[in-house]
Amino acid sequence: MSILIFAETADGQLKKPAFEAATYACDLAQKSGEAVHAVAIGPAEASTLEKLGQYGVSTVHHVHDEAMNAFANAAYAAAVTAVAESIDARVVVLPQTYNGRAIAPRIAVKLDAALFSGVISLVDPANGFDATRSAYSGKGIEEIKTQCDKLVITVKANGYRVEAQPTEVTVAAFAFQPEASDLNAIARELIKASEGISLTEAEIVVSAGRGMKGPENWGMIEELAGLLGAATACSKPTADMGWRPHHEHVGQTGIQIAPNLYIAIGISGAIQHLAGVSSSKNIVVINKDPEAPFFKVADYGIVGDLFEVVPRLIEAIKAARAAA
Amino acid sequence: MLKILVCISHVPDTTTKIKFEADGSALDRTGVTFVINPYCEYGLSRAIGLREEGKQVSITALCVGGPEVEPTLRKALAIGADDAVRIDAPANDSAFVARQIAAYAKGKEFDLIFTGKESIDFNGSIVPGMVAELMDFAFISFATHMEMKGDNSATFHREIDGGMEVLDATFPVVVSCQKGISEWRIPNMRGIMAARKKPLAKVSPAEVREYVDPVKLTYPPARGNTQYFEPEDAQGLVGTLIDKGLI
Numbered sequence: 001m002s003i004l005i006f007a008e009t010a011d012g013q014l015k016k017p018a019f020e021a022a023t024y025a026c027d028l029a030q031k032s033g034e035a036v037h038a039v040a041i042g043p044a045e046a047s048t049l050e051k052l053g054q055y056g057v058s059t060v061h062h063v064h065d066e067a068m069n070a071f072a073n074a075a076y077a078a079a080v081t082a083v084a085e086s087i088d089a090r091v092v093v094l095p096q097t098y099n100g101r102a103i104a105p106r107i108a109v110k111l112d113a114a115l116f117s118g119v120i121s122l123v124d125p126a127n128g129f130d131a132t133r134s135a136y137s138g139k140g141i142e143e144i145k146t147q148c149d150k151l152v153i154t155v156k157a158n159g160y161r162v163e164a165q166p167t168e169v170t171v172a173a174f175a176f177q178p179e180a181s182d183l184n185a186i187a188r189e190l191i192k193a194s195e196g197i198s199l200t201e202a203e204i205v206v207s208a209g210r211g212m213k214g215p216e217n218w219g220m221i222e223e224l225a226g227l228l229g230a231a232t233a234c235s236k237p238t239a240d241m242g243w244r245p246h247h248e249h250v251g252q253t254g255i256q257i258a259p260n261l262y263i264a265i266g267i268s269g270a271i272q273h274l275a276g277v278s279s280s281k282n283i284v285v286i287n288k289d290p291e292a293p294f295f296k297v298a299d300y301g302i303v304g305d306l307f308e309v310v311p312r313l314i315e316a317i318k319a320a321r322a323a324a
Numbered sequence: 325m326l327k328i329l330v331c332i333s334h335v336p337d338t339t340t341k342i343k344f345e346a347d348g349s350a351l352d353r354t355g356v357t358f359v360i361n362p363y364c365e366y367g368l369s370r371a372i373g374l375r376e377e378g379k380q381v382s383i384t385a386l387c388v389g390g391p392e393v394e395p396t397l398r399k400a401l402a403i404g405a406d407d408a409v410r411i412d413a414p415a416n417d418s419a420f421v422a423r424q425i426a427a428y429a430k431g432k433e434f435d436l437i438f439t440g441k442e443s444i445d446f447n448g449s450i451v452p453g454m455v456a457e458l459m460d461f462a463f464i465s466f467a468t469h470m471e472m473k474g475d476n477s478a479t480f481h482r483e484i485d486g487g488m489e490v491l492d493a494t495f496p497v498v499v500s501c502q503k504g505i506s507e508w509r510i511p512n513m514r515g516i517m518a519a520r521k522k523p524l525a526k527v528s529p530a531e532v533r534e535y536v537d538p539v540k541l542t543y544p545p546a547r548g549n550t551q552y553f554e555p556e557d558a559q560g561l562v563g564t565l566i567d568k569g570l571i
């Protein structure tokens with residue numbers, strides 16, 4: 001028996017969530033004594049996939065069928081399942097990315113396994129795979145178990161550490177041919193949101209809301225984000241009013257994120273906004289209203305006018321960088 | 325004629341302050357208003373949009389749940405669904421719910437099954453993909469746009485990390501919906517009156533097992549031990565963030 005991870009790639013490169021999934025599987029393997037395998041789908045160099053060895057993966061099964069160079073939900077799920085069956089995987093770990101979440105339910109049905117999504121703890125294989133996951137949009141935590149002997153898990157992005165645990169690794173081609181019907185819905189074009197940092201993967205997110213007064217004032221937000229290597233985000237009304245692009249909208253009805261640092265500027269902290277960001281590990285709030293609900297969940301706060309505070313922050317960061 | 329099924333989950337209003345029973349066994353429902361899951365509403369709205377575009381459609385709203393979900397289904401009827409179905413079983417486990425939906429939909433020749441991208445109670449994002457697999461339908465997850473292409477296929481946009489994917493799919497498909505695919509609709513008086521007369525059927529559940537056992541609900545660690553800095557003291561904040569290794 002063994003553990004399989006879905007090592008997601010984009011443009012031929014492994015994505016950070018793939019390493020989170022690998023670390024997760026590796027920690028699990030240490031408990032259960034099983035080997036960690038990975039499946040990667042689509043074009044990627046063997047030398048790239050070998051990097052998974054640094055994170056404890058002993059075998060990478062590479063599915064490389066021309067027809068599957070672009071993401072196709074059913075075909076990808078079938079390929080991961082085929083690999084899982086060939087190695088008698090007991091646990092399949094996927095990153096909680098858009099594509100990971102899109103294929104996990106199919107894989108669970110195919111394997112007749114239980115599916116735990118958005119897991120934030122290491123499952124306990126000796127105790128019904130006992131695990132915790134976030135629920136009610138971050139307002140609750142749910143502990144769950146299963147009586148199934150097989151399990152599929154998606155691990156929350158930025159929800160698990162990445163740690164090198166080097167091992168000997170082999171990359172082997174895995175022969176797999178998709179059914180024509182499984183290629184019905186295949187990506188034919190990708191539209192990149194921006195050259196910026198992906199919001200779901202970013203370590204730091206600088207976010208602003210209606211307190212900004214208008215889209216013309218966002219220059220300082222972008223400058224601050226640029227200095228910190230951060231992604232930018234916004235509240236729902238600012239996206240709805242067209243001040244900011246929709247893909248930046250975070251919250252209950254937008255994107256849910258869990259960066260290491262979330263900086264909220266001129267955002268009141270409505271419950272629906274918090275639902276998308278309260279899993280952030282550290283929160284800084286800048287708001288002129290001391291009663292703004294966001295302060296209730298803040299680790300660091302400044303009560304003040306953002307048009308004065310943000311430029312000062314930018315200067316202070318520049319000064320600190322210059323001094324270092 | 326496009327046969328459309330819209331799967332609706334019944335969830336606490338987004339403004340709810342979530343509280344659990346003292347033993348962590350369930351949500352404390354006192355004073356909680358339940359609504360159509362906002363993501364499901366995008367699906368329902370898109371289905372109604374197809375009718376407004378001149379397509380012949382029939383729209384069935386479905387919810388797996390006890391009698392308490394019926395007002396939520398009535399609201400879906402008021403917004404514009406033609407009929408509603410309640411599968412009479414508690415919805416505790418997504419895998420169980422997905423199998424109930426598939427058991428109901430099998431053989432009914434739906435062209436489109438709309439769902440939300442996730443249900444805001446357990447945020448599982450599990451039901452739609454499982455329904456697609458159980459029905460052997462194509463699956464468009466996290467759809468932000470849908471435009472018909474002829475009578476039997478459509479072009480979709482779906483959200484991916486760092487962008488958008490464009491794809492075409494031939495029906496039947498399961499579409500999990502999020503913001504962008506449509507706008508929410510407020511039912512009007514005529515809709516509310518009409519909804520009272522529309523059929524709402526109760527269906528007995530299929531025999532299926534549960535896959536996941538809930539153990540306990542708790543709260544995330546409390547936060548908000550806020551360390552404040554004066555508005556003039558941006559340096560203090562920056563220094564602290566650097567010391568903590570955050571920037």
Ligand SMILES: Cc1cc2nc3c(=O)[nH]c(=O)nc-3n(C[C@H](O)[C@H](O)[C@H](O)COP(=O)(O)OP(=O)(O)OC[C@H]3O[C@@H](n4cnc5c(N)ncnc54)[C@H](O)[C@@H]3O)c2cc1C
Pocket residue numbers: 208209210211212234235236237238249250251252253254265266267268269270271272273276286287288289292304305306307338362
């Ligand atoms: C079903 C539903 C789903 C929703 N989903 C989401 C969601 O996903 N994401 C989301 O964000 N919202 C969502 N909302 C909306 C949410 O309820 C709030 O309306 C919204 O988050 C408020 O955005 P805001 O904080 O930018 O604006 P406001 O609430 O107007 O807050 C602006 C803040 O800026 C501060 N401010 C003003 N001027 C300054 C200044 N010069 N310096 C410093 N501070 C200043 C004010 O004190 C205030 O706190 C949803 C609502 C509903 C009903």
Ligand SMILES: Nc1ncnc2c1ncn2[C@@H]1O[C@H](COP(=O)(O)O)[C@@H](O)[C@H]1O
Pocket residue numbers: 330331332333334361363364386387388389415418421438439440441442443444446447448449450451452
């Ligand atoms: N009890 C239910 N009845 C009908 N549809 C549901 C139910 N639970 C979930 N769904 C559908 O599946 C979607 C995703 O839910 P989930 O997988 O639970 O996050 C929801 O937006 C609904 O469309």
